[in-house]
Amino acid sequence: METEEALQASWEPKIVAFLCNWCSYAGADLAGVGRLQYPPTTRTIRVPCSGRVDPLFILRALQNGADGVLVSGCHPGDCHYLSGNYTARRRFAVFSRLLEYVGIEKGRVHFSWVSAAEAGRFAELITEVTEEIRKLGPAKRLVKKKVE
């Protein structure tokens, strides 16, 4: 049991972050350039637009061992493709409710807007999201068991 406890103590959440190329990814980049500190918990996947994120991506991330997922795009009105984030917003409004409904804990999956200039906001967001997922502990639902 000791090893399990040790594992638990050293456990850090793994978060898959889908960041849109034009805003949130650039925001993350700026946070790096500005040497802002935030937890090293995210695995970033750059997507052309938050509208590119199919709900299946989120499910697959969870299935393959992510403890949390973050989708972030341009602020409403700022989409490089004009309306990608608006349609994404509708899609995720429905999808996030559905996830919660089937029993995925509130706080596993996050949605946000971060602009290319908001490096500080990005660092804060990752800190917040990491803390929330840390509280929930390792993901157990929807996670595919690996053959041992």
Place this chain on the structure above:
Amino acid sequence: MGDPSKQIREAARKLFEEDKVDLIIGFEDGSLPLRATPCFIRKGEDAERLVWNSFCENNLATYLPKKKGRIGIVAKGCDSRSIVGFLKEKQIDREDLVVIGLPCEGMIDRKTVEERMEEGEIIAAEEGPDGIVVKGTDFQEKMKKEDLLPESCRVCTHRNPVLYDVLIGEAVEEQKVADPFGPIRGFEGKTAEERWAYFSGETEKCIRCYACRNACPICYCEACYVDSSEPQWFGKSIESTDTQIFHIVRAFHAAGRCVDCGACIRACPVDVDLRFLNKKIEKDILELFSFEAGEDPDRPPPLTTYKQDDPEGFIK
């Protein structure tokens, strides 16, 4: 009011005589009791086969995107709402379509009848004005139609077709349902553990036969994500998480499009509660975007459009 079966036959013959359609999709008697089966009529003289009764449960709209030419279709409330969905999604041409509308008072759920017959085989079922008589090898039982309706018919508020060219009989009174989403609200009130336990329990039964998808009128995509092997979007096994993902995404692909016709439930061989997911999305879309599927053919599907002030309380 005359016999609707006769009226459908007359309407069908007339359509062929006037050369308005090449094909009529309707129902004929099934080979088993309690069943009507979809039939495809291409000649006026075959119109004799058409029937209408409480066993015409299939959603005939399912066939529309797959058939070519000018089509006449027998449509009850839910079928007509699926047709609206096809028009919305530009899958069919209104000009090539003649809708024979049928006001509907609910269809009998075969599974309920079978459950109520504890033993013995049902060999015949007859429908009369005050219920159905089910006959077996050595028994006979009279049942009331309202006791045999599936949940989707019980809470249906669109018994009359929303669009039609010919209406058979007279419009029926719409049901007043206090809260069609009552069970969904109840489920939402449970804890995440309970909800997960129910969801994973239901999906555990699934054998991934995809009958729900095949029966679903809106699952008309020529290439379905579940069939694709390159890329393979997700696992095809009956490993539990693969099945769970299948069900979440299946329901989500029907978001804002499902008309609660119950085709998936009837098709499911292992009685997975598919409707509890679809109905939840239906409820949320109504709450968030005041949208109901199958109403106005000119209003775009809710997830293909947006408003600048859409709700975004869920965004950090």
